[in-house]
Amino acid sequence: MKHFVLLLSVISLLVACGRQREAQVVGDSATLGERMEEKHDTLSAREEIILPEVSLLKASDVILAKELLYDKYTLDDVYPYKDTVRSFKWEVMRKCLAYIENMQQDSVRWVVLQNYRNLNSEAPLVRRYVRNAYHRVADTLGVERYQxxxxxxxxxxxxxxxxxxDGTIAYLQGREGSFCRILPATFEEEWLVPERYLKPLADTTVFHHVIFVDRRDQNIATLERTGRGEWKIRSMNPATTGRHVPPYAQETPLGMYLVQQKKTRMVFLKDGSAETGGYAPYASRFTNGAYIHGVPVNVPRTAMIEYSWSLGTTPRSHMCVRNATSHSKFIFDWAPVEQALVVVIE
Incomplete structure (x- = not known):
């Protein structure tokens, strides 16, 4: 935009100079031929000014460097698991990080889709819906109506x-009556959404903190942007994601979400009951009721638990992403609310 404004200023100045010369009296020492030559030079100068193209990053442009801020339980890039190996998918992450940087190239107004626990009212029925394995209404792509x-x-x-x-970020494109026109960051089409379901993010919002959760290899990595195409790896740890076990436990959904809320203790209920089941420490919520948190503490115990042998093995959560408690606290302190992203891959 600065280059564009500069271009307009230069062109305006050249045009003004040309007009001033044409208005000079006959007694001016410059001849008509000289003035025509000057106008030709001015035109040539205009033609040579070219708007710079905005270069988009490619995955190959993204440089990752390990500078850990949390160094407990750190996994190798490739590590053994039972009779196979697991790994951190750095190439997938590079593609995602290039996309995240590119989507912030222009000045845009960000919003986040929000309906945690249907606080903004239950969404109306879609045109075509199904009942999923949890006996809940969902669209044909598998996204549930609830939340x-x-x-x-x-x-x-x-x-x-x-x-x-819930937790999806989008570009705010405009308003049409009581609806907002948005382009979700991971969608290709624009949509209309009632305004009550959207929360505007601050004009200064930037996404320089990204948390990658791999639900296939059950690991988690945190990365921080330090320059154009430059990202530092801050931690590489085992994690445990959600499992598909109706009617209560659900898989952690794939996608890109905003860190929306933090709780030092996220209290949870016993399955199928209104009775408190315990709490999860240092919880950072990113979509629906999914949090990144520490090892759950079941009643009657009250003291925190640092680590569990089950971390990094198989999905065991209800939708959340379990971590070592000290790692969840690191994320809790490190990732700013409404400026950090959680990307769930597999």
């Missing part, structure tokens, strides 16, 4: 077409 945001086609504001997950 989600209705997405309407630009041509139909009566019935939503699909649901958007």
């Amino acid at each position: 989600s945001v209705p997405l309407y086609l630009l041509t139909d504001t009566l019935t939503p077409e699909r649901y958007g997950r």
Whole structure:
């Protein structure tokens, strides 16, 4: 944008100079031929000014360097697990990081889709829906109605077409009546959303902290941007994600989400009961009821538990991402609310 403004200023100055010369009296020492030559030079100068192209980063442009800020339980890039090996998918992460940097190239207004526990009202039924294994309404892409945001086609504001997950970030493109027109960062199409389901982010929002959760290899990595295309790896640890066990435990959903909320103790209930089951320490919520947190503490115990043998093995959570408690505290302190992203891959 600065280059564009500079271009306009230069062109305006050249045009003004040309007009001033044309208005000079006959007694001016410059001849008509000289003035025409000057105007030609001015035109040539205008033609030579070219708007600079914005270069987009490629995965190969992203440089990763290990500078750990948390160094407990650190895993190798590739490490053994039972009769196979697991790894950190750095190439996948490079692609994601290039995308995250590129999506911030222009000045945009960010919003986040929010409907935690249906606080902004239950989303209307979509045009085509199914009942999933949990006996809940979901769209045909598998996104549940509960805690989600209705997405309407630009041509139909009566019935939503699909649901958007809580915690999804989007570009605010404009307003149309009581609806906002948005482009979710990971979608290709624009959608209309009732304004009550959107929270505007600060104009100064930047995403320089990214947490990658690998639900296939059950690990977690935190990365921090230090320059264009330059990211430091801050931790590499085992983690345990959500499992598909109806009616209570659900998989951690794939996608990119915003860290929206933090709780030093996230209290949870016993399955199928209103009775307190315990708490999870240093919890950072990113979508629906999914948190990155430490080892759960079940009642009647009250003291925190630092580590569990099950971390990094198989999915065991209800949707959350379990960590060593000291690592969850590191993330709790390190990742700023509404400026850090959680990317779930596999």
